């Protein structure tokens with residue numbers, strides 16, 4: 001049965017991006033472009049990606065995908081990618097993108113079936129991860145904490161979750177990042 005994992009980099013004060021959706025603070029940290037061996041090990045276990053529209057549009061802009069669809073991130077690969085949006089957004093030719101809107105629980109049977117024996121990666125943003133937590137579908141939160149603060153921006157996880165639902169299961173150092181893993185109880 002697929003597990004749902006919210007895996008992301010975050011600032012020390014709990015933001016995924018600044019107010020303009022910039023990740024400059026992340027790319028300024030050595031190793032912040034990602035791609036270490038542990039990340040590739042994580043990806044091996046992922047069958048489906050899920051993201052909100054701001055995250056998807058950031059990837060479109062950052063990679064110039066509308067002009068260069070071949071730049072669809074190699075680490076996304078051919079995995080089905082669910083994009084939650086209430087709008088009509090452009091597709092990326094060659095990528096397996098499935099647009100959805102409404103409660104995540106309504107899309108869950110299709111997401112679960114597409115993942116098969118592999119896990120589901122909630123790429124972001126934080127509210128979408130919160131929607132999975134609200135629905136009792138979030139199994140794990142894995143955050144890579146960067147040595148940066150922003151003071152404001154797009155929140156990591158705008159929900160109240162306490163120790164009754166979160167259990168720290170792993171702590172690891174990767175260069176300048178502290179990686180924390182929490183099991184989430186439904």
Ligand SMILES: NC(=O)c1ccc[n+]([C@@H]2O[C@H](COP(=O)([O-])OP(=O)(O)OC[C@H]3O[C@@H](n4cnc5c(N)ncnc54)[C@H](OP(=O)(O)O)[C@@H]3O)[C@@H](O)[C@H]2O)c1
Nearest residue numbers: 009016017021052053054055058084085086101102124125
């Ligand atoms: N630090 C990192 O490693 C990391 C990781 C992931 C993302 N990010 C960045 O963090 C930022 C996240 O942005 P964000 O907080 O705005 O979150 P987001 O989840 O990427 O986008 C939020 C938008 O998705 C749509 N949406 C979400 N749930 C929906 C649902 N159930 N049904 C229909 N539409 C739904 C809504 O927009 P519409 O309906 O208007 O489309 C909503 O405003 C982005 O800049 C992203 O690039 C950073």
